[in-house]
Amino acid sequence: MSVNITFKNNLKKYGNNVIIPNLSLKVRKGEFFTLLGPSGCGKTTLLRMVAGFNTIEGGTISFNDTVINDMRPDKRNIGMVFQNYAVFPHMTVRANVAFGLKNRRLPADEIRQRVDKILDTVRISEYADRLPERLSGGQQQRVALARAIVIEPDVLLMDEPLSNLDAKLRIEMRNAIREIQKSVGITTIYVTHDQEEAMAVSDRIAVMDKGVIQHVATPKSLYQRPANLFVANFIGHSNTMEAKAVPQENKLRFSTGYELPFDNFVREAEEDDVLVSVRPEEFIIQEEDKPGIRAKVLSSVFLGLNTTYFVRLESGETAQIIEESSISSIIPEGTTVSLSMKREKINVFTSSGDRSITKGVMDDAEK
Numbered sequence: 001m002s003v004n005i006t007f008k009n010n011l012k013k014y015g016n017n018v019i020i021p022n023l024s025l026k027v028r029k030g031e032f033f034t035l036l037g038p039s040g041c042g043k044t045t046l047l048r049m050v051a052g053f054n055t056i057e058g059g060t061i062s063f064n065d066t067v068i069n070d071m072r073p074d075k076r077n078i079g080m081v082f083q084n085y086a087v088f089p090h091m092t093v094r095a096n097v098a099f100g101l102k103n104r105r106l107p108a109d110e111i112r113q114r115v116d117k118i119l120d121t122v123r124i125s126e127y128a129d130r131l132p133e134r135l136s137g138g139q140q141q142r143v144a145l146a147r148a149i150v151i152e153p154d155v156l157l158m159d160e161p162l163s164n165l166d167a168k169l170r171i172e173m174r175n176a177i178r179e180i181q182k183s184v185g186i187t188t189i190y191v192t193h194d195q196e197e198a199m200a201v202s203d204r205i206a207v208m209d210k211g212v213i214q215h216v217a218t219p220k221s222l223y224q225r226p227a228n229l230f231v232a233n234f235i236g237h238s239n240t241m242e243a244k245a246v247p248q249e250n251k252l253r254f255s256t257g258y259e260l261p262f263d264n265f266v267r268e269a270e271e272d273d274v275l276v277s278v279r280p281e282e283f284i285i286q287e288e289d290k291p292g293i294r295a296k297v298l299s300s301v302f303l304g305l306n307t308t309y310f311v312r313l314e315s316g317e318t319a320q321i322i323e324e325s326s327i328s329s330i331i332p333e334g335t336t337v338s339l340s341m342k343r344e345k346i347n348v349f350t351s352s353g354d355r356s357i358t359k360g361v362m363d364d365a366e367k
Contacts, residue, residue: 002187003063003154004029005050011058012045012211019045020211023059025365027189028203032181034190036198037208037234043191045211047157050189052076063154076155079148079186083160085140087132093119093143094128100151118150122180138169145177149184156181156188162197174201195235199223206365207231216365224345225360229275229353238277238347239319241293245274245348245357252276252348256314258293262343269348269357277347280308280322284340285331292338295319300330311337 005027012020020042027033035043048054050061052073060067068076087096094115101111119125122142132140141161148156161177162170178201181188192198198205199219206216207230215227226232229240244253247270250263254276286292295311298318307330309321321339331337347358 002030002185005155005187005189006062007046007059008062009059010046010049010056010061012042012049012054013057018211023211023213025206025213025216027187029187030185032178032188032190032201032203034192034198034202034205035208036192036195036205038193041208042211043193043208044159046208047159047189047191050155051078051080051157077151077153079151079153079156081141081144081148081156081158081161083163085132085137085144085164087140087143087147089132092129092131093124093135096132096143097146097150100147104151114150118146121149121183122146122176136169137165138173141165141173142176145180149180149186153186156186158188158190160192161190162192162194170197171200177201199235204364207234209234213365215363217362221362225356225358225362226277226347227356227361227363229277229349232277232347232349236279237320238279239283239317241276241278241313241315241317241319242351243274243276243348244271245269246271254293254315256293258291260341260343262346262348264344264359265348266357266359273351274357275349275351275353277349278319278341279345280320282342282345283319283321283323284342285309285321285323286338286340288336288338290338290340292340295337295339297331297333297335297337299333302330311339313339 007023007025010020010023035046037043045054049056056069060069097115097118098111101114119128122145124139124142127135127139162173165173174197202219204216204218205222207214209230215222215231222235232238242255246253247265250261252260252262294314298310298312301308305325306322307325311319311321313319347356349356
């Protein structure tokens, strides 16, 4: 149980409409791997290619060394969990979970033993004799998860499984899914458009856009050292400012004349126009007379632990800043401040935004 999955030069199209142009990727044995991206980016299409529900117009998908392109879906030993649960309303929880095992004609004693074990794993043993109509959304999703896992699949595929749950239940269920996946060790591909959800459950994440993988890395690497501006803006929030890189002097020169010491350029970086990406928590708010970029506070939102400020930079751009809430007062609207940055954390991209020129970017799509 559990396999490596290798995608090699995959092509998917409908007529003349190319959805996935040329995708290569490796998912490791036992890994919780997430496909993350906006609606229409191709992530669900790719998942359905693995399941056998979509054809593959080019390239190969392999489980270990076995190419599965032409293998029937029921021969791939895959478990699937859908957005809409897809539990059978006329069957009890126990019967729902046992369904796949009965189709495989296993002995009754073995079916009962395996069902009991998985109901305990997903913590719904007490609901074994209930019908789905008497379960909450989260409980029904646990039933769907148990039914997918009990057949001991080589691969578990999950397509937006939490999108129908309320915010509190989503957090509870994503933690449960992560815990259960690790306990059973199944290679899992998870599809979502929710960045926070992806960050919370994944070993690695592939950020997709228009059928192309933009960056594959751990949640930490994606957030701290995104490969391009699309990834920086999709994972969390980033403020983007124009500047000029001066690598030979180890600094960034902003259009306002402010110069920031910066020694994190990659070796091949040259003096050129660049885009500087600064996350809200990477700004430092200072008094107006301190060296930095001038800004005027437009508004603020107090959120307990943190306060979010919206400011207008002297260049005319707006920016969002998150600062730990002070025990004293919130900075009033209309106040002019000076902004410095945590320079070890900021990211610098080419003027087109298609490539980072910051040290530390890691991309391991095919490792």
